[in-house]
Amino acid sequence: MPLNVIDLITADHRDVEAIFDKLYKQPENRPALLAELAAKFTAHARAEESEVYSELAKAAPSERREVHHGTEEHHEAEEKLLELLDTDPTGPAFEPILKDLVKAVTHHVEEEESEILPALAKALPAKRLAELAHAFSAAKAALLNAPPRPVTRTKRELLEQAKAKGIDGYSAMTKGELAAALKH
Ligand SMILES: [Fe+2]
Ligand SMILES: [Fe+2]
Numbered sequence: 001m002p003l004n005v006i007d008l009i010t011a012d013h014r015d016v017e018a019i020f021d022k023l024y025k026q027p028e029n030r031p032a033l034l035a036e037l038a039a040k041f042t043a044h045a046r047a048e049e050s051e052v053y054s055e056l057a058k059a060a061p062s063e064r065r066e067v068h069h070g071t072e073e074h075h076e077a078e079e080k081l082l083e084l085l086d087t088d089p090t091g092p093a094f095e096p097i098l099k100d101l102v103k104a105v106t107h108h109v110e111e112e113e114s115e116i117l118p119a120l121a122k123a124l125p126a127k128r129l130a131e132l133a134h135a136f137s138a139a140k141a142a143l144l145n146a147p148p149r150p151v152t153r154t155k156r157e158l159l160e161q162a163k164a165k166g167i168d169g170y171s172a173m174t175k176g177e178l179a180a181a182l183k184h
Contacts, residue, residue, distance in 0.1 A: 005052060005132035006117050012044045013109045020102050030089035038081055041105075042150050043143035045074040051135045056116065059123040063116070070116055072161070073108040078150030079179070080104055085150075158182065 019037045023030060053067040080101040087093050121129065153161075158178040162170035167181050 002130055003133055004126065004129035005136050006121060006129060008133050008136055009044075009048065009052070009117065010113065012040070013113070016041060016044070016105065016109075020098075020105075023098055024095075027090065030094070034085060034089065038085060038150060039144060041081060042078065043140045045078070046143055047136050047139035049074065051132060051139050052120065053116070055128075055132060056120050056123060060119055063119050063123070066115055066119065070108070070112060072153075072157075073104070073111070075151055075153045075157070077101060077104045077108060079152055081150045082152065153179075 016037065019033055019040070023033050023037070026033065049071055053070060057064045057067045080097065084094070084097045084101055087097055124132075155175045155178065158175060159170060161182055162173070162178050165182065167178075170178065170181070173181065
């Protein structure tokens with residue numbers, strides 16, 4: 001059976017988990033592993049958003065919230081990834097941030113594999129899922145050839161999230177204060 005887009009996404013998830021494992025076990029190899037992780041994670045997330053999430057939102061409007069939530073989780077993970085890229089890989093601060101990143105990504109992957117991907121499989125015919133494998137792979141290839149930096153959330157997005165979570169005094173907070181308040 002030819003591979004469909006769900007197979008490709010799932011294989012990427014296992015690949016990222018293997019990099020996480022190496023980041024713990026090979027401290028001397030962290031610079032290269034982090035560069036690999038940043039390129040692969042960011043390309044996967046952007047290709048997922050442009051080729052897969054958008055397609056699911058069109059085919060199954062009831063999944064729009066889930067898709068929006070998934071995109072927010074990408075951005076949250078990318079902020080932690082940026083923090084990790086700015087941290088001395090041999091210093092004591094590295095592992096706690098790595099742990100945080102692994103936790104955020106594991107949570108997102110679990111939700112994606114238990115909700116978004118099954119919804120996609122239900123909403124689209126097998127032929128379309130196979131076509132999307134090509135589109136996803138091509139989008140990823142373009143991004144891997146010119147890796148973008150991980151994204152950070154805009155202040156407006158942080159304000160919306162703080163409002164949704166009912167954080168007191170959110171409207172007067174700075175971007176940094178909002179990000180800190182949303183962490184807790
Ligand atoms: Fe994914
Ligand atoms: Fe994702």
